[in-house]
Amino acid sequence: MTEEEKSYKTKKVITIGIVSELTGLSERQIRYYEERQLIFPDRSQRGTRKYSFGDVETLMDIANQMEDGVRTFEIRQEMKKKPDEEKLKRSMIKGQLNARFGIQNNMKR
Template sequence: MTDEEKTYKTKKVITIGIVSELTGLSERQIRYYEERRLIFPTRSERGTRKYSFADVETLMDIANQMEDGVRTFEIRQEMKKKPDEQKLRRSMIKGQLNARFGIQNEQRK
């Protein structure tokens, strides 16, 4: 993804302290979720973790699931499924639009 394709939601510009304030999670909890490969901050040249608003939303979701007793392993497994589900959803919508407007898929020609 190029910088031009990034939105405010995906740009990694928020420090861990601000994320902690926004989410109510401690910095230690946030680092733990990174260790468990649930969140993937970028690092500045000085090694400072940088998060996006999308990461903040992910952390809130993780925290809610943890409160409900879901283990980090289970959360990670669900997170792995999401890109496939999104790809399938996009494909279905594209197919519906193509059918609606009579556009043939290049693969079917």
């Protein structure tokens, strides 16, 4: 993902009404997911919730899991694991590339 795509996906500029239209979720459902600590919108100076496109994707994923009967607690637990899994994947790929191209890791032990 390029820096431009990253900033575009993470910039919180979308209001809850638009998010509701994009996702098909009610504003109440979106607020509920926030209460359950599954989504973390920013707030404007007037208190308006602001979401990113990444948040919209997360909400769609949450809604799909909820339809499949997954509870919010279980979703939150899985969300906590994702950063660790991503870090592990990157580390494994880096190791594979280093091994493939004969790059030695000069880290102190």
